[in-house]
Amino acid sequence: MQTGAWADKMLQTQLASWTQLRHDNILYVKHSFTAMIACEYPAGYVEPYPAFYAAVQDYARAGREALMATTFFEENAPGLRQTALAYFEHLDTVASMLQIMAEKELRLEPFSPEEEAFLKDTTILQKDSIGCGEIREKWNGWYPQLFPWEDDSPALIADIHTNPKSDDSRLLPPSVLHVATGSVAALILIVDTDEERPTMYVGPSFTYYEVVEEGLPLVRLTDEDWERRLWAGKPRPMPPSWSGSFRLPVSQQPRYLSVPARSNKW
Numbered sequence: 001m002q003t004g005a006w007a008d009k010m011l012q013t014q015l016a017s018w019t020q021l022r023h024d025n026i027l028y029v030k031h032s033f034t035a036m037i038a039c040e041y042p043a044g045y046v047e048p049y050p051a052f053y054a055a056v057q058d059y060a061r062a063g064r065e066a067l068m069a070t071t072f073f074e075e076n077a078p079g080l081r082q083t084a085l086a087y088f089e090h091l092d093t094v095a096s097m098l099q100i101m102a103e104k105e106l107r108l109e110p111f112s113p114e115e116e117a118f119l120k121d122t123t124i125l126q127k128d129s130i131g132c133g134e135i136r137e138k139w140n141g142w143y144p145q146l147f148p149w150e151d152d153s154p155a156l157i158a159d160i161h162t163n164p165k166s167d168d169s170r171l172l173p174p175s176v177l178h179v180a181t182g183s184v185a186a187l188i189l190i191v192d193t194d195e196e197r198p199t200m201y202v203g204p205s206f207t208y209y210e211v212v213e214e215g216l217p218l219v220r221l222t223d224e225d226w227e228r229r230l231w232a233g234k235p236r237p238m239p240p241s242w243s244g245s246f247r248l249p250v251s252q253q254p255r256y257l258s259v260p261a262r263s264n265k266w
Contacts, residue, residue: 044111044119045191045201046101053099060092087148094142118142122203143204153183157211157226165216175214180226182207182237185247210240 064085067073073081101115111119123141157180165174187205190198211226213219221229230237239247 043199043201044116044122045199045203046098046105046119048102048105050099050102050106053095053102056095057092057099060088060095064088064092083148087146090142090145090148094146153227154206155182155227155230156180156223157209157221159220162218164218173214174216174218175212176218176220178211178213178221178226180209180211180221180237182209182230208239208243209237211237 067081067084067088073084097115097118101111101118104111104115121141122143123139126138126140128136128138157178159176159178161177163172163175163177184204185207187203188200190200192198211221213221
């Protein structure tokens with residue numbers, strides 16, 4: 001009676017007995033359902049720049065005050081005015097919370113339960129049934145709410161310098177220099193926490209590009225031109241070379257990396 005086979009036999013007897021009991025109470029005991037896949041943020045990290053978040057608060061309050069001081073939007077576009085006011089108020093609230101949390105990190109103080117809940121509410125994918133088996137997906141949370149106009153992408157482009165046609169061979173060929181932003185990218189980083197162990201975090205990050213269009217006639221890209229090029233995929237625009245210290249090249253496939261071994265430097 002000390003073998004593994006005997007233990008399995010006893011398990012079978014117990015499960016058979018439980019099955020009969022469950023059968024007799026089938027109308028009284030609610031059966032379980034497979035839940036949809038879900039996740040949560042076990043920990044959160046805020047980039048420790050409280051002065052930046054304070055400046056964002058100043059911007060949000062100045063924008064709200066300027067909007068309140070004019071009657072143009074109230075008379076001609078009340079819906080837009082209300083959306084803009086809600087945006088500035090939400091931005092002020094978010095920046096204030098991030099400033100407090102950044103200051104706590106610099107003092108090596110733990111986050112409160114409310115602050116941890118705030119981080120877990122960064123982005124949430126909601127799936128709602130709208131009938132006939134159709135599922136509608138929508139991103140929610142304080143981060144998506146920073147984009148009340150629901151832009152599909154923050155991608156845009158602006159030409160900032162022109163080199164016109166010149167007979168001087170020492171100059172570069174005729175060209176137009178653009179700066180551009182792409183879609184939001186996932187930022188993965190390892191931070192040494194107050195628990196004396198490295199922790200990996202994932203969050204949203206801006207992307208930046210520099211684009212040169214050479215030749216005549218001079219070409220100035222519009223936002224629509226840039227979006228088509230950005231999403232076409234072949235060839236994908238290359239980020240600046242200096243961003244290679246932290247950014248994965250578009251031509252390189254992601255690699256599985258192991259966390260560095262702990263050393264006295266952590």
